Amino acid sequence: MKNWIWGVVIVFLGVLLLLSASFYTVDQSQNALLMQFGKVLRVEKSPGLYMKWPLLQHVQYVDKRLQSYSPQPVSFLTADKKPVLLDFFAEWRVTDPGLYAARLHDQADAQAQIGDALRTALSSQVGTMSMASLIAVSQQALAAPVLSQVNQQLQNLGIHVLDLRILQVGLSPEVLQATYKRMEAEQIQQANTYRAEGKSAADEIRANAEKEKTTILADAYRQQEEIKGQGDAEAASIYGAAYGKDPQFFAFYRSLEAYRHALSNKTVLVLNPDSPFFKYFRHSLSEAGK
Structure with missing residues (x-):
């Protein structure tokens, strides 16, 4: 039971x-x-x-939801042979589950296939563009031909890439370092040019200043000599007028001037007492005035 x-x-x-x-x-x-x-x-x-x-x-x-593919930045070569780093991501989904399951093992395999297709298409597209045009191009203009090529390659895997976004266009560390060195050399060269131009301008200013100084001194010396000549002429005229009015007083005054300049401190004169230089010492002041 x-x-x-x-x-x-x-x-x-x-x-x-x-x-x-x-x-x-x-x-x-x-x-x-x-x-x-x-x-x-x-x-x-x-x-x-x-x-x-x-x-x-x-x-x-x-999974039929929208999925992302976001790799590390990838290096590509432009048409002018300059290496660039592209940071990008893509959005994709499974459109044919049967093909997807038959051709791919898992999602990691799908991501690898998508990555290979994107790198190939981006390399072809970037290789036709110069560095300047790559930087200036719009997202749509760059992504459209790449998406067309990628989806054509992935259609037999049941995958469709809906969107591609370029996050950043940069330079590789080696190229970036070389660019910095070139920029530094250019700045040093420009600084040296400025210094040379400044030194040349300073030398020119100094030369002009010296020339102007020489001209001013020469003009001042000329004016000085003219004024001195005028003064000497006026003094001679005054002396002449004074001599004409009273020759004896003029001779006495000139002798006093000679005494004042000649008989200063520590002056030693060896003269004959009968020398004309001492004639006013041999006569009284009243006789000198007659």
């Missing part, structure tokens, strides 16, 4: 397990592929509950 009851329980559990294995659910973010012996029987794209034959069939799920 007990064995019969256990038998019924075991059969019930087996039927229940068989029934649970006969159904599967599809989420709204997934595509479900019903597989039998490695072949795709059907693809369920709508969310819901579906039935399968247990042990014979199994379900493989494929």
Whole structure:
């Protein structure tokens, strides 16, 4: 009796397990592929509950949401042979789950295929552009031909790349360092040019200043000599007028001037007492005035 009851329980559990294995659910973010012996029987794209034959069939799920591919910056060569680093990302999704499941093992394999296709297409496109045109080009103008080539290459994998965005166009560290050195050399050369021009201008200013100084001194000396000559002429005229009025007084005055200049401190004169130089010492002041 007990064995019969256990038998019924075991059969019930087996039927229940068989029934649970006969159904599967599809989420709204997934595509479900019903597989039998490695072949795709059907693809369920709508969310819901579906039935399968247990042990014979199994379900493989494929994400149908928008997915991103964002690699590290990649180096490319422009048409003018200048290496550039492009930082970019792409948005893609699975459009044919059957092809996707048949050709690719997993999402990592899909990302690798997308990366290869993008690098190839970007290399071809960047290779036709100069550095200046690459920097100035719009996102749409650069992405459109690349997306066309990539999707043509990936269509047999059930993948479609919807968008490509270039985040940054830069230079490789080696080229960047060389650019900095070239800029530094150019700045040093320009600074040396400015210094040379400044020195030349300073020398010219000094030369002009010296020339102007010489001219001013010469003009001042000329004016000085003219004024001195006028003064000497006026003094001579005054002396002449004074001599004409009273020759003896003029001779006396001139002698006093000679005494004042000649008989200064520490002056030693060796003269004959009868010398005309001392004639006013030999006569009284009153006689000198007669």
